[in-house]
Amino acid sequence: MTGTTTASGLHLPRYHREAPELRTPVGFPDYKSTALRAPLRTPVDLPQRLTEITGPVLGEDRVKPEDADLTLRRGGEAVGQRILVYGRVLDSDGRPVPDALVEVWQANAGGRYRHAVDSFPAPLDPHFDGLGRVITDSLGRYEFMTIKPGAYPWGNHHNAWRPAHIHFSLFGRAFTQRLVTQMYFPDDPLFGQDPIFNAIPVAARHRAISRYDLSRTQDNWALAFEWDIVLRGSDQTPFETEDDGDIA
């Protein structure tokens, strides 16, 4: 078990940091909004201490059963291709992350978000608000029913279209593990021109793409997509290394 034992005898885990060539950079020139927002100075290394290796416990009380079905809102059915999205939340040591809050949000089938600043002239769907919340089970599994989001234009460059995606927000056990990301769908023809997708280093892009799953596809009802999400692990295996950040 790696980590550090402090002078006061506390053993603290050390959360592995993915190598830079496998991590999304904060800024990416082709994504124009990063130009004035992504910090320009090199971040200062912050050794992981008590505040960093702990995190809030956010439980069941934040989630209602109906939050797992985005297709039924305000007394009606959302328009679009029904999909089941499911998977596991794991840490990079391969351990499931149980009882974890998963928050998702997305555009409707026409590519429109129910948000004041979205002016894309695709219709809003009265029965779709685009918000889902679930808690992972004891094996780290999550699933929700939704509709496949549409692609939408966003003005980053001429004819810029976001590939269909679902936003995911995850807490692990520790501040260090916090992750907000986007899930994509297989073989999207819009990947090539999307700087948000292409900001992910080539070697890690496949980790952001879900897999179509015929076995979970529901006959006469909904397609299924599987997506496992991996948070940073704490190297708590017998095969340890003192190097940080150089192991893929």
Add this chain to the structure above:
Amino acid sequence: MTVNPLDVPDATGPYQPRSGQRGTGFLTEPFRLGVTPSATVGPYLAIGLTWPDGAWAAAEGTEGGIWIRGRVYDGAGDLVPDAMLETWQADPEGGLASPEDPRGASVYPGFRGYSRVPTVEPPGEFALFTLKPGRLPDGEGGLQAPHIDVSLFARGLLDRVVTRIYFADEADANAEDVVLQSLPSDEARQTLLATPTDDGYRLDFYLQGDRETVFFAV
């Protein structure tokens, strides 16, 4: 330069499958799954990440409660009106409401220790209600100064950026804090010091520029 197409170096070792973790039957490195890459929260984060009780790291009315307010600025000096801050901190006795704390999870009445606030409130401010944290062991035999860990999310940031809030009126504790003292200059330390106000503290964050906030890699 002439290249001989038949000049191919001999292999220097046995073929290794690219996965590295399968095929030989032996692990040469720690077993590790690839961490899911982050992505921006985008402009529509309010749909998914709005909590009615987000601002209340301490319950409304908790004795000793303070408001921490501030703004987020971009490299042009403009307000960032679509950012979100999350904060995580110890309670006033230095305990953490987390079972991951090797000292044990603390329970402090009315205290959650976590807040999530947008910067959309007019005029582009965030405001969170909390208790001033106590000091924590720094792992090097000393104590950390009271601090709050901050994750900042926004459109135009492909990953969260992490910083800390310290308190300008904790000069003695700050002078002993290993993180603050590791920073290169007073100017850098200053970017993390919240200053007292009528009902708490105030700290603005600068994503870029001369006053760029010190951000941390955790």
